[in-house]
Amino acid sequence: MKSKRIFWWFGLLCSIPIICLVFSNFAMAAGKEILIGAPVHMTGPLAPDGLELKWAYEQAVADWNKKGGIFIKSANKKLPIRLVFADDESEPAKVAGAIEKLIKVDKVDLLLGTHSATMSVPAINTAEKYQMVYHCTTHWPEMFRDQKAKWASVMFFSAVGASEVPFIIWETLLKKEDRPKNVALLMEDSPDGQAFGGGFRSHAKTHGVTFAVDEPWAIGAKDYSSMILKMKAKNVDAILLYGAPTDAITLVRQIKEAKLNVKYMHGWKGTWAVEFAQALGKDANYVICDGFWSEEFPYPLCKELGKRYTDKFKKRSVSIGAFYGTAQVLFMAIERAKSYDKTAVRDALRNAEYKGTVMGDLKFDEIGLALFPSTANQWWDGKQMLFYPPVKGGYQLKLAPEWGKR
Amino acid sequence: MFDYLTFGLLAQLFINGILFGTMYGLAAIGLSLIFGTMRIIFLSQGAVIILMAYCCYWLFTLFKIDPYLSIPIIGLAAMVLGAGIYQGLFRRAVKMEDKNITLLIAVGLMFLIENLMAVMWTPNPRSISTGYTSSSIPVGGLAISFTRLMGFVMAMLSTAGVTLFLKRTLVGKAVRAASEDIEAARLVGISPHWVNTIAFAIGIGLCGIAGIALSTTYPFDPYFGFIFSLKAMIALALGGLGSVFGALLGGIILGTLESWSSFFISGGWADAVSYGVFLLVLLFKPEGLLVRSVKKV
Amino acid sequence: MKNLKPITSVVLATLLLGLIPFVSDSEKSYLVYFLFLTFCHIVLTQGWNLVAGYTGQVSLGTHAFFALGAYTTAMIWRADLFSWENYYFDPVTMILSGLVPVIFALAIGIPLLSKLHGDYFALGTLGFGEILKVVCIKGGQFTGGPIGIMLPSSVYTTMRPHYWTALFLAFLATGVVYFMTKSRVGLALVAISEDETAASSSGIYILKYKVLAFAISAFLSGLCGSLYAYYLFQVSPEGFLILRWTLYPVLMCVIGGSGTVVGPILGSLLMTAVFTVTSIYLPGIHPIFSGIIIILVMLFMPNGIIRLWKKGV
Incomplete structure (x- = not known):
């Protein structure tokens, strides 16, 4: 009979994670904060880039929260931003899982993107399924155009x-x-x-x-x-x-x-x-x-961001600004829409111009694509x-x- | 199409292939002992090599010990680690009929080592930069990379050392006997655990040597090693099991093959060519290219 | 009666699971995605189980057949092969995606299985997967190169068809394994895995059965690959031709208990849960935990979870 008990233990063991998954659906605090999800590579061969991306997003959020967050009309006050990450393990199949998790478990309001085109294609495909805003950099405009995404937006340069x-x-x-x-x-x-x-x-x-x-x-x-x-x-x-x-x-x-x-x-x-x-x-x-960027760019915050990066990692970066800028533009879009409703934010990222970002002035076209020079x-x-x-x-x-x- | 081919170019290509293949060979001789005696598809080989490369890197960065002087330290540490891995992880599993278990333990170990390295030492690439990094020795118009030449010398010495050990010492003979026929070895009173521990210790010890050769030649990150696990396996199959020299030669053949195919066909196809040859060898001469056909019953 | 009980319980469980999308909103609940992933793993695991668990031949080529299925689906869709309006969850496309891997399985299975045993077969199938990867990367227009083939994701409406198809495939795979093992073929397979020489001397034509098992396994993997292509909408070497799709089934099968019908299901459920939960709650370090769990399970219950239970009954 002892061995039968082991089987029950196993059943219990299996059911705990499932219960966790089911109930995590209710863990959310609506209307108190703006919840933004981001899949990043935390493990796997692309992790060095992923960790920089994560750092840059966190910096942008901290900078905005220092100002009290973003004004949201429906709440009639400034709401703070909270970021949640999911590990995409540097694998296209896993990035889909990471986005499913962010949308379904964390119930994020908006998504910031992961890094590299290999990952962006499945990431955008998955976000599209749930009509979720997915704002990213490092995705090729040529491929992005082919994808005909309705909810995603990209700021990058074209390979051409x-x-x-x-x-x-x-x-x-x-x-x-x-x-x-x-x-x-x-x-x-x-x-x-x-x-x-x-x-x-x-x-x-x-x-x-x-x-x-x-x-x-x-x-x-x-x-x-x-x-x-x-x-x-x-x-x-x-x-x-x-x-x-x-x-x-x-x-x-x-x-x-x-x-x-x-x-x-x-x-x-x-x-x-x-x-x-x-x-x-x-x-x-x-x-x-x-x-993608340089701390010598004559735009606001560039010097300071470069310094922060050097203080933290003891090296210089030529990419961190693009990541920071991605988050920055998304927050500016929320600010402009005065709402974190996904339709409003998506519309704010189409046919729109954002001035004074760390990437300079960016102009989004009708499919949500903005180009900056390499x-x-x-x-x-x-x-x-x-x-x-x-x-x-x-x-x-x-x-x-x-x-x-x- | 190949009008720019000259004798010197071909000679250089030939030498490069051999030196490159030595890297595979170094990984393969370690594997030949592990796979030869225990039939473990030891996929964590590459991860262990990288772990040793990191050890070499830290000894160099923190204590300024020259990579080549760290051979005794790392070799010894690796042998202890190898014995530990066997006693801790594989001792029970090796006895079992089901080979999947050892394969999976190896996979688990690979996950563990790779990601521990990534968490502890960040996933950023590391490299050792010394006075002799990327220097080359000119020999009659040819340029021979110094670090690779050292790798070649280390591989030769290791092969000779292991071969001598296997042929001249009693323990070595026992390992050899076990790798040829484990049942018969058991009958004459060879304790399989003792033999396996020795084989594992030497196998992982050679990973240490391979790690040093790798860290002086290449930049590396925690995930860099997997390809070596696969290629070492192929080299082993090409050279034939149970022969240390065969494993080294298998590696050299593989390296030459990749080098030539990437020159004459294109860089991207080198892998396909080497795997294709590997499949053909498996099909038509599964006992390895270098072993005279002996029909096993 | 005794024989009917497991069948009825499996059918009942399948029907019950089939109701989940009605209870839980498939677009909002992570549970549906989690179960979808589990079912996919069950299909692959059962396929591997059939070859390794029953004939004792360790195949490391599951990812190759999985990718072949996905690529077939994507190519048929892109080329508009039947000039149909809809290729999304089209049964003919899916079945073809199962059959193409079968052709490859026969082409490499017959020579490999007739010559190679054990470890060498594992290495041979691994080599096949690697060659396929290079061919897909270098395939130019035909395979879409490293980008792969992009499918129009606009056809997606809900996750329900994915869920039900995956459930059906898992049911099918389990059924196939069950009936194979109960039939003469199954007895022959077990005989082969236990003692090949004895099996061949008692008149079992070993090669035929081994290849049959290998081909069915390829068929199941191909179907699963096709389904996953419908989920990801991009078939690329990096998404499909990675060793994970081989290692996971091996892992799940052995942990659950290879050579049994229920073991792979338990293994898939447990390991998918472990991977998912660790990835959610321990981001960044979860592969370490996965590694430790694999090693611990192999050390302390090398025969799989199912046998812990069976031993006592």
Whole structure:
């Protein structure tokens, strides 16, 4: 009989979580606060970005709550904002679960988005099902347009627009004889890499550049020597790459080992992390990274946000502003609508302009899409120096000499 | 299409492939002992390698111990850890007929180690940067990466050491006997737990060496290791079970294969080619490429 | 009488569960989503159970068949193959999504199963999944590359069809396993897993039965993949071709008790609950707890929960 009891124990064990799930439906406090949910990567390979995103959202909420919250007409007073997070485990299937949880268990009023296009597609699909506002950054406008979402809004740059940056830099910032002749394109095999790759190829055509090497870059591959040999054989003098930080560090190390001299190396995503510069030390100099934002932007709060970030993480960031700005714009939309009703907020994020955010002035079109420019920074002694778009009296782009002459 | 091919280029490609494959080989020789004696699909191998890479990183960052000087410390610590893992986790499960249990314990261990590392040391990538990082030795027009060469040397020494241990010492002979036929070994009085503990200790000890080789060559994060678990498994199957040298050679074959296919086809297809070859080998020569066919009943 | 009792209770339980969406609002209650996920896991777990629990062949290719099913659904929908108005929960599309994995299962199952045993079969199926992943990423227009195939999410109205289909599939999978084990096929399968040589000498054509079990398992996984595609509206390598879809069924099956009909159901329910609850209440560190739970369960009840109970009865 003893073993039968174990079975009952098991039944009890199973039923506790189920009861928890059923009853958590009633745990909510309506009308006292604005509850905003955000799926973020807390675990899994994308967690470094996710934790920054989480920090930035928390900063934005703290800043608004310091002012007493947002005025809501129906309550006739300012209501504080509360954020709840759910872990999306860096997996598209899990982000759906995270959103189901936020909507059904936490009963959030509005959603802020997670990071990266891979996750945004299923996240938006799921939020759409419940007609829930989903306001995010880092999702490609091209893909967002395809999704025909009615409740989501995105503020980001387009891959097509961002991928024109190197060509503009070459034409406007470099002397004619310095312009790269044999360009290599190394794009990660991911939605982001593909979106960028397509952009580069189409701009190359209009700017009269042909790629000497055009290689897809398998995620997490550990050996790039074959790729480097190919570039060496074709006298490549400039590289445009899109990949994860670990992959980018490995690539640069192996480029140095193979003594491949490239005067212009411009990386997206993988080269901007501070870990990139830490891992490479002096070798990171001259490498160019993209960015969503810079603390040198002449907009309100930028300096202060950069300082807060540096105090907390002991490094600089070129992305944190976009995350902060995403939350900021959502709160401005609530403020403008004077309501956190999802329809009102959604409408406030369409055909609307928001001025004075950390991302500058943003203009949302009829599908809820706002574009901001992508930046370019050069690593110099452990700091990302903004040089594009050019700021007056700012940093000037340097071309890399040969490895032996550094 | 390949008009830019020269002899030097091909030689460089060849050397790169071998040096790269050594990384897989290092992981595979550790696995060959664990899988060979206990038939555990030890998917946590990669996570353990990364754990050791972190140990190497902390020794370097906090105590300024050069990665290559930390080999004895990490090797020893890893061996103790290995013995602990066996005694704590696998001792009971190995006896059981059902292989899923050991597989799942390995999976559980992988979850545990990966995420503990992520929580304790943040998921941001880490790397060791020393004077010799990304330096290379020029040999007759070819550039040979220093850290990878060191990895190669370590792999060779480990292989030789383990082979000697297995052939010359009594304990080693017992491990070898057990990996060839556990039932027969038991009949002649070899205590399986003792043998398994030794095999696990050495296997994980080699993970320590692999961790050092990895941390000097690559940046790493807590989730970086899984691919090594898979590739080591493949290398093992290519080289043939029960042979330490075979495992190393299997790794080198795999590395060369990936290196060549990513040069001649395209980077993205290298994985498919290596898995394809792996499947073909499984189908047509499941005892491994390097083992002379012996029909087992 | 004795044989009918479990059947009636399962049918009753299924009918009762089928009523839940009427009681609890499927758009507001997390319970419906939770049960949907549990049912999906039951389908995959029962599929794996059939191969591993009954024939003793450890397959690590569940995610490959799951993804093949999802990709088939997405491709049929995108290509507008039958020029129908609606592909959403279309039974023909779903059945085709089950059959395509079957073709692949036969193509790789016959050579692999005739040559490989035990660990090697596990590695072989794992290799198949990895190849499929590369092919899907590099498939260009055909597979949609790393983005995958996006489906029009505007057709979604409620979660009820997902719930009921998942419930039906779980019922079907359990039924298939039950009848397989009660029939001659099942006896043959158990005989194979217990002693292959003896089974073959007593006239059981081993390969046929092993491949049959493998193909049925692929069919169930494919159906589940199709259903999940209807839920996620995007079929991508990162969403479907990840090892989690293989490891979860293995885990749930072994924890519940492999080689039994009820074990996988218990295992799926328990582990889905554990994963969900830890992910809600311990965000950030829940995989550590999952890891510890897996290890503890394997150490202290390696034969599964169901056998704790059965031993005493």
